[in-house]
Amino acid sequence: MRALGLGAGLLFLAAAPTAAEIPAISYPESLRAEWSVAPTPAGRGHVVGYLYNRNLNDAANVWLRVDRVAADGSVTATYRGRVVGDVLAGGRSLFDVPVPDPGAAYRVSVEAVDWVKECR
Numbered sequence: 001m002r003a004l005g006l007g008a009g010l011l012f013l014a015a016a017p018t019a020a021e022i023p024a025i026s027y028p029e030s031l032r033a034e035w036s037v038a039p040t041p042a043g044r045g046h047v048v049g050y051l052y053n054r055n056l057n058d059a060a061n062v063w064l065r066v067d068r069v070a071a072d073g074s075v076t077a078t079y080r081g082r083v084v085g086d087v088l089a090g091g092r093s094l095f096d097v098p099v100p101d102p103g104a105a106y107r108v109s110v111e112a113v114d115w116v117k118e119c120r
Contacts, residue, residue: 030055045102059087065111
């Protein structure tokens with residue numbers, strides 16, 4: 001019985017997608033980002049903005065994906081950042097994701113979120 005459980009666990013791990021295969025998730029009805037690119041004195045940039053939660057549940061462990069987009073619409077680079085703290089139901093939270101080029105075009109999407117229903 002123990003060997004059967006171990007074998008099933010290894011099968012599950014083998015079938016799990018790699019990080020490169022996991023697409024960004026869109027939550028347009030629940031989570032909406034407003035953002036801009038701010039340059040730093042060192043010549044780099046930061047994608048900064050607010051993530052608004054229009055859901056009835058709090059959003060926890062939110063990870064954002066910032067894609068650098070070329071003129072033809074292709075993604076040339078991807079950067080990730082975590083929203084610090086929970087985004088309360090009906091509220092908003094600030095986010096800041098460092099990027100190398102403040103003059104490039106970017107797209108922000110939610111990559112992962114845990115919906116929380118109870119008080120914490």
